[in-house]
Amino acid sequence: TLQRQRRHGDGVELEQATLAEALRATQHEDRTYMLDEDILNEPYEVDGARRPQRIFQQVFALDEAAFGEDLLSTQMPPRVRPGLALVAAGLGARSSFHIDPFEWLGWNYCVSGAKVWTFFSCGGDEGVHAVPSLRFAEKAPVAWGGDQSEEALREVGLLSSDRLCLAVGYESEIDVYADLSEDVLVGLAEASDEDVAAAVGDCAVVREALGAGLRVEVCVQRPEELVVIPAGTAHMVVHGAGSVGVAGQHCNTANEERVGAHALRRCRGNVRVAAEGLEVAVEAAIIAANGKERGEAICDVLWQEWDAYTA
Numbered sequence: 001t002l003q004r005q006r007r008h009g010d011g012v013e014l015e016q017a018t019l020a021e022a023l024r025a026t027q028h029e030d031r032t033y034m035l036d037e038d039i040l041n042e043p044y045e046v047d048g049a050r051r052p053q054r055i056f057q058q059v060f061a062l063d064e065a066a067f068g069e070d071l072l073s074t075q076m077p078p079r080v081r082p083g084l085a086l087v088a089a090g091l092g093a094r095s096s097f098h099i100d101p102f103e104w105l106g107w108n109y110c111v112s113g114a115k116v117w118t119f120f121s122c123g124g125d126e127g128v129h130a131v132p133s134l135r136f137a138e139k140a141p142v143a144w145g146g147d148q149s150e151e152a153l154r155e156v157g158l159l160s161s162d163r164l165c166l167a168v169g170y171e172s173e174i175d176v177y178a179d180l181s182e183d184v185l186v187g188l189a190e191a192s193d194e195d196v197a198a199a200v201g202d203c204a205v206v207r208e209a210l211g212a213g214l215r216v217e218v219c220v221q222r223p224e225e226l227v228v229i230p231a232g233t234a235h236m237v238v239h240g241a242g243s244v245g246v247a248g249q250h251c252n253t254a255n256e257e258r259v260g261a262h263a264l265r266r267c268r269g270n271v272r273v274a275a276e277g278l279e280v281a282v283e284a285a286i287i288a289a290n291g292k293e294r295g296e297a298i299c300d301v302l303w304q305e306w307d308a309y310t311a
Contacts, residue, residue: 031094033089039056056246068252071251079164080286080302082102082141085246085248087108090242091186093239094175094237095235096172097171097176098169100231100249102262103262104231105228105250106229106231107228107229111244111246113223114222117227117237130212133208136172136234137170139169141167156301158298164286166282167262176200177236189240197218256277257274259281263281264285267285269287269289270288287299
């Protein structure tokens with residue numbers, strides 16, 4: 001059950017609704033957007049299993065034959081690595097305009113509904129940062145154990161002052177779809193990709209980006225389709241009615257060093273350590289961020305939790 005919040009005069013009217021009701025009732029100016037990073041990552045009781053299983057992580061996993069082994073699940077402790085995210089949104093709801101942290105490979109699977117993705121990329125080391133008018137600023141991720149109380153952290157041997165955030169992303173307050181007609185979203189299920197791309201291409205932010213030399217790509221995602229987000233690519237999503245999807249990240253041997261180097265740069269560690277593998281890079285980053293003595297103690301806690309996680 002969700003609590004929908006509507007502006008009403010000088011106050012806010014609160015209304016209880018199921019997820020399905022909220023997605024159906026959402027309006028362009030009164031949007032419903034949910035991103036949950038707990039539901040799909042919790043262990044659940046499974047008939048015949050000796051202990052609870054994280055079943056959704058088995059169901060929603062990229063094909064290793066196509067994408068390679070996911071090193072996030074084998075070389076990065078659960079507390080500091082990303083999990084699956086359940087994304088549900090109503091008509092007109094948007095993500096932020098952002099660049100993912102860690103420089104990994106992102107992915108998003110559409111379960112129901114439809115949504116529009118717009119990607120911005122640019123050659124060179126600066127990428128989209130070469131266009132100041134897009135106004136990207138650093139933003140550390142808030143997920144992956146960073147929102148626990150001090151009491152909960154102390155129970156496992158951690159402190160609220162411990163630096164466990166090993167990545168930084170970027171976010172802009174710009175709304176790419178500010179002047180996109182709602183009619184495009186209402187008819188999204190039947191619209192052609194070409195018509196949607198043309199409508200997004202008329203948006204002022206897109207025209208400005210193209211004029212600045214950026215590459216802009218638009219795609220419509222429908223049920224059972226997978227969108228892959230290249231590292232460092234700025235993007236924003238706008239949803240049609242009743243959109244539900246699952247998002248995740250992937251790190252294989254092709255981008256392992258890049259992900260490790262990102263963590264080390266973020267924590268001011270020795271970037272060359274990234275060549276020794278993701279697990280080594282993560283430990284070195286934690287130690288660089290917290291000092292040798294405290295960093296090693298934190299690593300002990302994280303590795304003990306990991307043993308319990310995989311037991």
